Amino acid sequence: MTEEPDPAPLYREPRQARSAATLARVLRAAEEIASSAGLEEMTITGVAERAGVSVGTIYRRFDDKEQLVTALAERMLERREAYVAERLRAAEPSLSGVMDAYAHALLQSFAEGNKLFPELLRARGVKAVDRGAHAITEIHRLLVEAATRYTDEIRRSDPQAALDTVARALLGACFHNSVRPDPATGEVARRRYADELGDMATVYLLTPDRDRTSRSPLTVHARPQP
Secondary structure, eight states: OOOOOOOOOSSOOOOSHHHHHHHHHHHHHHHHHHHHHOGGGOOHHHHHHHHTSOHHHHHTTOSSHHHHHHHHHHHHHHHHHHHHHHHHHTSOSSHHHHHHHHHHHHHHHHHTTTTHHHHHHHHHTHHHHHHHHHHHHHHHHHHHHHHGGGGGGOOSSSHHHHHHHHHHHHHHHHHHHHHSSSOOOSHHHHHHHHHHHHHHHHHHHTSOOOOGGGOOOOOOOOOOOO
């Protein structure tokens, strides 16, 4: 059986601390420009000027602008994963504490660069979808891992399936908030919305399953004859 070749690197990785610091400065400059002016207006020259490096320094790391955009999207996804993991580690040691930490972390991470991130994914095409799916899977795993120690508190018949539902619902709600025209913005509004999402998740997990066997099928009433 032929092994698949390793995927090509996103860019030439730095080997020294100084080079790593320069790369971080370049990516930060690229994100600042793209966030304020959009990807179309972001140029290698503009990034070099903002980062305080030469154009040649950037081309020694990236082949072209597309590769720079790819690295920028990767950086934002890694930052989301790390932030959610950090907040879950610091969560209050309870089921509700984990749900609150997850909701707050997701809402904050999506609020950060919320206009830029969808544009980055569209610009990268199929590979972006693959990497975005990986990030979603990792964030999902982080919640399940953090909440598994409290499964004895969950009153649903299948605790793992219930945690899966909660992870999907909160992720969807936070993503929707980031793309809707009237998102919950500002620290107070985001905190209130995250609290509500955390409460909703906790209440669901602490509520036993409905007795579906006793429910009668919907009755279709005939329309009255004239």
